[in-house]
Amino acid sequence: MSAAPDKRPTPKGKGTKGAAPAAAAGAAATAVAGAALCLTEENLGKLVAEIVAGGTRLVAPAREPQAGVGGSADYRYISSAAELAFGDSLPRMSLKGFFLPQSEVLFKWHRKGADVEIEAVPTEFPPQIVLGARPCDTAALEIVDQVMDWGLRDELWFGRRDATTIFNLSCPVEDASCFCHAVGLNPDATRAADGMLTPVPGGYLVETCTEKGAALIEGHKALFESGDTGAAAQRSKAAAQYRADARAKVAADLQIDTTRIKEWVGDHFDDDFWTALGPRCNGCAACASVCPTCHCFDIVDEPEGVGHGARRRNWDTCQTGVFTLHASGHNPRADQNSRFRQRVNHKFFIYPSRFGEVLCTGCGRCSRVCPEGQDLAEVLACIDELARA
Amino acid sequence: MKELRDLARKLLADGDAGVVIGWEEGRRGARPAFITTPDDADKLIFDARCVHNLANYLNPRKPQVKALGKPAVVVKGCDAKAVAGLLREAQLTRDRVILIGVRCGGVVQTPEMPAELTEATVATRCYGCDVREPKLVDHLVGDAQPEPPVTAALDRRIAELDALSPQERWQFWTGQLAKCTRCHACRQACPLCHCERCITDKTQPQWIESSSHLRGNFAWHLTRAQHLAGRCVGCGECERACPVGIPLSLINRKLQLVVKDLFDYTVTDDPEVPAPIGAYAVDDRQEFIE
């Protein structure tokens, strides 16, 4: 029953692990590797066209295709640059669905008399490229890697991880619900990313952090300009300013110490704090749907007509009653107080105890999406204050 | 506001209520508040951002709320309709709850918006509101409010959809329901979804597949809508809770119109009026039956 952190996972095909550039410095970011290149708006369009024409699936923030509904951008498979919505607010859902689909077939089965034949699903996936991922969404993937590699390796997750090249979009910071800074990230973090785009006038400053990222640039070399030294210096300066502004914005939001929080949460399982928080939560689990790090799932069998069917895994969430319900009718988490406590526990105590880091990237989606105004940043601030007292 | 706070304080101080459920200021606008001590009564607010239907917290399957004692709930007229629904369906007895009605001049679409009512900001449910002064109450507070701006956006959108061919509507809804992750936030946010165990959580037999592929999603959304036909109060909480932005109000409103057309029934805050599904008339329309 050791709670010591396990060995870190090693996703295949990953190059250098991108810690946030100059994360410790906290001030202006430095270029990640090599000379900074520039991708003009026009060439971004060409890049999209070339990738799509090459047959690689491309994911980017894009608007809902149906007119008259929605409005905010989401990560989608796109087929043209016209769909790109880099300038939109934070995508509504995180990136996790491209690695852990909301419903995925684990295998299919066919009954042949008393016999059963199993049809396996592939664990290798065609390459996909993500352009314009928010740093909090990308970093989440590497955090979740740890549980997916804990003991037995989840090949479906890692198959998709290995097949994907991700270029972040340096984040302008959404609003006061953002708190990536408080959980050790930054709006320009490149953790788990293969490269990053930073908006500069007329286009993007492009940096690569892994061989995979460099390979993508190499494959479309003509579109990336290094320009003369004067222009390059200008761009670097603009990018540095952009990042510094974003960092300053998010740093002002939430001042907490996650180690202190971990200790308090671990020691206060039965604290009244939880019973005060539970009633507001209506158990809708919208928070878990949009969360980049929530990865819990259900496994179900679904017959398809007579004699065959599929076993699927679907997103699931600790916020529902049936999540832990025993067949006997007994439920270890019988009310919303204990379910909300579980959510906070898992993210800020259990996961750090196991894997040495919190299961949260501070994207703030849970606070934005909660119909009842439950606010994780506020909850963390309260716990931090209790822990300090 | 003072009237509301004083009343809440008194109810708590006198021990009439164990908890006053109203609204408070949160970091992202108004949000539900659970006031358990008289001192906290000053946290209560009420304005056009108080969109939440607090009747949801009267669901008998919420032990964490029950544990706080007898509730006094602040209700707008539309919320009172949901309370009436719970009373009508024997989920609640009238003496187990104190209802504090507030006179309402309409609410905005989300609690984060500024409390300014314009045609662009007003919630679609305020269109045709007939309970701006709730009747199903123990206390009524607040001043009379002006009429909210009118928006028939929802009905217009329904008319647009109705004008399409079934194939085009199918295209529209498959596009929308493909987003559904089956988190069931719509159900949890609904004050009338109070079943002990929801049909979609049942496995023997498994009528509704729990996978979030379109087949499971269609079964779920058809069932959710059908089970709320004639019961839905149109508060729109399901749509607001939906993390992926499915326009559920279109379906709910459509069925309100259907129920009105077929059975001449409009959802009411009178718990004595039976709901249309579960009742019948011998001469109900049946032109669709061969």
Added chain:
Amino acid sequence: MNVYQPHLMNVVAVIDETPDTRTLRLQFKDPEVAAAFAFKAGQFGEYSVFGAGESTFCMASSPTRPEFIEASFKLAGKVTNELRQLNVGDTMGFRGPYGNTFPLEQWEGKNVVFIAGGIGLAPVRCVIWNVLDLRDKFGDVTIVYGARSVADLVYKRELEEWAGRSDVKLVTTVDPGGETPDWKGEVGFVTPVVEKTAPSADNAVVVLCGPPIVVKMTLPVLAKLGFADDQVYTTLENRMKCGIGKCGRCNIGPVYVCKDGPVFTAAQLKALPAEY
């Protein structure tokens, strides 16, 4: 083949233990898988009926008898209902073994006390046979087993076998009112019968398994008899889906039943939050 894909198994025997409890004896279809398969006492598996889903059961058979595995289950939900429809010759799925084990190597030379209630005898039976098959490595063996009624006693033939052995002390009991006119065993709940049997805590370990109430009531009695918390082992169950630490639902506080368990000592149990 991904980690969630089960191995196929043949049902080779169906044994009705009680009106609602059944044991399935299973063999791997693929001889290579069968040859490579090994498990230890205390581990569990994910058993599946195609079309109904998976359920978690401990291994009820002993690792010393590797030619088959057995699972005993009580009718409770969708999967167990479908499992009951299976006949000899049918195909089902199995993933495992998962979880930790009873540290039998550490128990060598010690007296072993088994205490079980109801279907809780299933995981204990695995250890009992393991110990009995290596009989000379262990000291005295005491088994206290109780069920609601005579009809609810599982593994009846084995109970007879154990009763007939001179190297096993078996005490069976049924809840008051559950006895039949010709019942020869004790009448009463498991806990007082344990107290009456009073096994010595000296150089002994206890394997305790049963409904939560039995475990809860028996722990203080064992303490009174002088058993330290790290001498008492139990096995927990929680709702599981993946069985391998990923699906996120079997945890009790920071402890994952599927990875850190299902075997816990009473000392470990007491350190956990009461959320099971």
Added chain:
Amino acid sequence: MDFQPRITAFVCNWCTYTGADLAGTSRLQMAANVRIIRLPCTGRIDHMFIVKAFERGADGVIVSGCHPADCHYTAGNYHARRRFGVFRELMDFMGIDPRRVTFSWVSASEGVKWKDVVNETVARVAELGPFDAYHELAGDTITGGEPAPDPFEAASGAETPDPLEAHEVGR
């Protein structure tokens, strides 16, 4: 036309099932595309039966029971009428062509009417074509592999007559 629609009929035990029985014993010729599922009363027929039928491969559905005032349980059909009145509109709004679902009252003596309901429904659904839009909702991952063996076809072995050729249909 090659397409043979699969129709699932949910009928009440007391009127329509007996009516369908009468159609059979009277040797009325009708399309063989309908699989009947007998239930105690239309009041027992849930909208989810229709959904499930579509999920599992039906191209059309018939729901039929006792005429108003004839219900064996007094009012089951009145309740059903309300629910299906709403559900039909709901299906239509969600883009499921309501012509795929026939609601009818067929009494125990109306064998001829049952024949007409069956033939009309089969002809109508045949014209609408297979309901692949619904069957394939879950994509390839869902229907996967070969189609489900049809237990009826396997059992009868006989060739299914083309309803449009063999019988006069339509109003």
